[in-house]
Amino acid sequence: MNFETQILFLFSALGAFNGFVLSIFFAFFSKLKHPSNYFLGALLFVVSIRIIKSVFLYFNSNLSGVFVQIGISACVLIGPLLYLYIHTMIKERSTKKWGYHIIPFLLVIGVLGIIYPYWPNRTLWSKYLIKGIYFQWLLYIILSGILLKDVLKGMLTKERKTKEENIWMVSIFLGVFIIWIAYNTTSYTSYIAGALSFSFVFYLLILLWFFKKKKETSFLGRQVKYANKKIDESEAEVIKRKLEESIRDKKMFKNPNLKLIDLANEIDIVPHQLSQFLNDNLGKSFSLFINEYRIQEAKRLLVEETKYTTEAIGYECGFNSKSTFFTTFKKIVGTTPATYKK
Numbered sequence: 001m002n003f004e005t006q007i008l009f010l011f012s013a014l015g016a017f018n019g020f021v022l023s024i025f026f027a028f029f030s031k032l033k034h035p036s037n038y039f040l041g042a043l044l045f046v047v048s049i050r051i052i053k054s055v056f057l058y059f060n061s062n063l064s065g066v067f068v069q070i071g072i073s074a075c076v077l078i079g080p081l082l083y084l085y086i087h088t089m090i091k092e093r094s095t096k097k098w099g100y101h102i103i104p105f106l107l108v109i110g111v112l113g114i115i116y117p118y119w120p121n122r123t124l125w126s127k128y129l130i131k132g133i134y135f136q137w138l139l140y141i142i143l144s145g146i147l148l149k150d151v152l153k154g155m156l157t158k159e160r161k162t163k164e165e166n167i168w169m170v171s172i173f174l175g176v177f178i179i180w181i182a183y184n185t186t187s188y189t190s191y192i193a194g195a196l197s198f199s200f201v202f203y204l205l206i207l208l209w210f211f212k213k214k215k216e217t218s219f220l221g222r223q224v225k226y227a228n229k230k231i232d233e234s235e236a237e238v239i240k241r242k243l244e245e246s247i248r249d250k251k252m253f254k255n256p257n258l259k260l261i262d263l264a265n266e267i268d269i270v271p272h273q274l275s276q277f278l279n280d281n282l283g284k285s286f287s288l289f290i291n292e293y294r295i296q297e298a299k300r301l302l303v304e305e306t307k308y309t310t311e312a313i314g315y316e317c318g319f320n321s322k323s324t325f326f327t328t329f330k331k332i333v334g335t336t337p338a339t340y341k342k
Contacts, residue, residue: 023042023044024041025041034088034270034271034272035088035270036085036088039081039085039098043085043172046074047176049071049074050071050072050075053067053068053071053072054071065117066117068118068119069113069125072129072133075133075137076105076109079136079137079138079140079144080105082141082144082173082176083101083140083144084101085169086144086147086148086173087147089165090151090169105136134183134184138180141173141176141177144173148170148173151169151170231273231277231280236277239267239269239281240281242268243263243267246267247293250266251297252266253293253318254318255318256315256318256319256320258290260275290318294318294319294328295317295329295332295333297316297317297318298317298325298337299333299340301313301317302337302340303341310341311325313337314329325337
């Protein structure tokens, strides 16, 4: 490759590589465990797969058909993940029906890929399957745009100050739309246009974030603290009822690995809203809230179950060690389990 080609390859490939890195960050290392971060990480991952396939196919026309097929198939998730990311951001909660937007498309593209592999069926893929995938991608872009309607209206009319998370949502939306346009105009431009568009959008977003980052916000996510936003009484009652149903009926407290995000997803609210409710409305931390249910169950078992040892009761109620059970029991009840049983 000459120098110009090397620069072209480097710029387009780096965007995809950094997209992979950022997707892993959102999935495993982001401090803010908001559902939107997982959808955004997945979105970056599948877009990066599509881009890296374009880059290597452009510079190596003899690329394996399997690799090409994976790259094309990844496009089937770009639209749904964009929609789920924006839906979660706007509704401030994750939709429990997210699987309906992901699993059917994965099954269809997987079965078609097995029955009609790309390389021996390139005409079929080019004429029908790829066009179908791009059409589905466009439909989800339109659905995402409908969700963003009020946000875009507010930004254009400037009726109120635009929130930073809204700027990020619109930026991600426009970025994905630009990439879709780039890939759908490859017959009129260069095939590498899609990869270059991704790199351009990706680094533009990084620069915007770098200059606009604030301490109280997470990258492309909602604010960590709900400053000056109290939960009203009616909403608090709904949260309290859902919590009691989940804890009492499903006995989720028995899970020793239960986390705040698990309980928040169960009752369909964002983790920070649940944390705020526990702190502001109940005056308790998450661990104290769960441990009180565990101790209540332990008190019942200590009286009613004669076959269980004290240690076994602790494990049965969700504590992951004997010492934690004994310490927590004495702290809440004021005496040891053995003394309480007597």
